[in-house]
Amino acid sequence: MTALMIQGCGSNVGKSMLVAGVCRAARCRGLSVAPFKPQNMSNNAAVTVDGGEIGRAQALQAMACGLEPVTDMNPVLLKPETDVGAQVIVQGRRVATVRARDYASLKPKLMVSVLESFHRLRAAYDLVIVEGAGSPAEVNLRAGDIANMGFARAADVPVVLTGDIDRGGVIAQIIGTQVVMDPADSAMVAGFLINKFRGDPRLFDDGYALIEARTGWPGFGVLPWFDKAHLLPAEDALDIRSEPSGTGVTIACLTLSRIANFDDLDPLKSEPGVRLVMVRPGQPIPAEARLVIIPGSKSTRGDLAFLRAQGWDIDLKAHVRRGGHVLGICGGYQMLGREIADPQGIEGPAGSTEGLGLLDVATVMTADKRLARVQAVHAATALTVDGYEIHIGRTIGPDCARPFAQVEGRAEGAVSLGGRVAGSYLHGLFSSDRFRAAYLAGLGIAAPLRSHAGVVEDTLDALADHVEAHLDVTGLLALAR
CATH class of the missing domain: 3.40.50.880 (Class I glutamine amidotransferase (GATase) domain)
Known part of the structure; x- marks a missing residue:
């Protein structure tokens, strides 16, 4: 019945894992929770229980919620076939293959399907955690947007903006995003958080306070680097680490x-x-x-x-x-x-x-x-x-x-x-x-019998504990409406 959206200052800032962690944390608090991503671009798809396909990240998030994945969790999936064209999957089924420059003309029709799927989930669960795509700072793509602020405003869902400190420049990431956003979009942002911190988080206290002062947005915590992330299914092939050496x-x-x-x-x-x-x-x-x-x-x-x-x-x-x-x-x-x-x-x-x-x-x-x-x-x-x-x-x-x-x-x-x-x-x-x-x-290859699903479940539990230990989860959930 309530929803919260996690957007990022850029791609690969850790939104998918954050959503999975918050979903598992909310489930551990006794809430029925479901993930949702209006639009995803990925060739790593999962087959759903209702016979369609969605992004693999949303399937992992469904697992974090204790659910089977369904097509409503990712109603628009773009599967790149060339550098300039992609297959468009809507509510689990292929509807077209379009060039990037022609995709904008489809978006008004796609928003109907996006909101339809979202409202079904919102009616069925206590909480829906929504993941954005890319960044709301890409204001050149704002017209007809269905993935970030366009969706947030259409569905009236508050937003928490995530910055990736591991990349450097996180202060500029967050403050700069606010600077380029439309004021009505900025008003949808209810706060921010910092992801992937290495070292002592207290070293960022002054930077954290500066972001709060310059944006007027409250912070919900600094999340340290999660060392067990490699045990979770990767969303991008480039995220799979090669082992340069070892006895295996x-x-x-x-x-x-x-x-x-x-x-x-x-x-x-x-x-x-x-x-x-x-x-x-x-x-x-x-x-x-x-x-x-x-x-x-x-x-x-x-x-x-x-x-x-x-x-x-x-x-x-x-x-x-x-x-x-x-x-x-x-x-x-x-x-x-x-x-x-x-x-x-x-x-x-x-x-x-x-x-x-x-x-x-x-x-x-x-x-x-x-x-x-x-x-x-x-x-x-x-x-x-x-x-x-x-x-x-x-x-x-x-x-x-x-x-x-x-x-x-x-x-x-x-x-x-x-x-x-x-x-x-x-x-x-x-x-x-x-x-x-x-x-x-x-x-x-000597491989002792072990449960892969058990490894993933244990890692999701550890991720939820990590999120609870370092973020204001109570405050985040209180934002949802």
């Missing part, structure tokens, strides 16, 4: 330019026996890698060209010759085949691209999108895997006779004759603990 067995993942649904990596990055390396553009695939993962992509043919431009195709063939393993997931699976054909130009210019040829399969892109939560049985271990599918395209070929898994009685994925190269459309497969342990054991 190396698993390498290619950081594609349009990497999508890379939550497959989250359970691996916290495995004590695994050294996860994110191979960045311009870097070679580590020669010591036991497994190379080619992840999902929002532009499969485009990212295949990107992969070749890095020389990774040569590295992959050398890796296989050395006896290494390769796992392609979704778009990565399609790249492993002989050919990717897109006759209708669904993902880009119509045409066909030669694949890596490591699997004897071929893919044809189709307009139909497969979007479902599934339970599969892994062929090699006979273990159950809970995951989801979110892809376009149909893949067939001789190697499909050796499926990766069985899904609802049908063969899924493909495995090479020697068994060292595999492809699957299943996302989230490593979240299934028994499967993950058995799969890693098959690579010679």
Whole structure:
């Protein structure tokens, strides 16, 4: 019945994690709470219980609330396909692919869906914690805004502005944001807080007081750096830290330019026996890698060209010759085949691209999108895997006779004759603990059985304790209306 919005002075200031922490803290106080983000831009999507897709960050926030994710939690999702265009998902379903300059014309219609979803959540829960996108200081985008102050004013939701002190210049971030904002927008801001402080927070007392004096906004605390953040699912692939050294067995993942649904990596990055390396553009695939993962992509043919431009195709063939393993997931699976054909130009210019040829399969892109939560049985271990599918395209070929898994009685994925190269459309497969342990054991990686979901839940509890210890949570919740 009440709501509060957390906006940031910029992107990646920690809004998503703050919302998750406040949501878990409110839940621990006995409130029924739900997350909401009017508009998100991300290729890291989650399949919802009602059969749509939303940003992965909102799925984590739903978990913080003890809820299954639903499409109303993120009614507008933009999935970039090129540098100037994106797929537009509204209430879980694709409605269009538009160029950035044409998106503004859609916003008035989208606000209707945004408010519709918000009001449904607001009626169902004691509290809705709203996350902004980017920054309200981007006043050049204010006309027709549905993500920040445009939404806050339309829905009459008070705003708390977050500054990231780790980047430096946090005083200018917050005061400068107020300076460029319209006075009516500024009036919606009920206070500020400081995020990602390292060291003794008392050292910032004078800066904190200066912000209060210059803006007239009350402060709600200084939140120190949360050391366990890396144990939570990453919203951006660039947030996944590579381990430069260590005793674990190396698993390498290619950081594609349009990497999508890379939550497959989250359970691996916290495995004590695994050294996860994110191979960045311009870097070679580590020669010591036991497994190379080619992840999902929002532009499969485009990212295949990107992969070749890095020389990774040569590295992959050398890796296989050395006896290494390769796992392609979704778009990565399609790249492993002989050919990717897109006759209708669904993902880009119509045409066909030669694949890596490591699997004897071929893919044809189709307009139909497969979007479902599934339970599969892994062929090699006979273990159950809970995951989801979110892809376009149909893949067939001789190697499909050796499926990766069985899904609802049908063969899924493909495995090479020697068994060292595999492809699957299943996302989230490593979240299934028994499967993950058995799969890693098959690579010679000793991985004790442990609960990935338990690690995330414990980290969310620790985040809530962290928020309660350093922020005025009572004051924040009192702002909600």
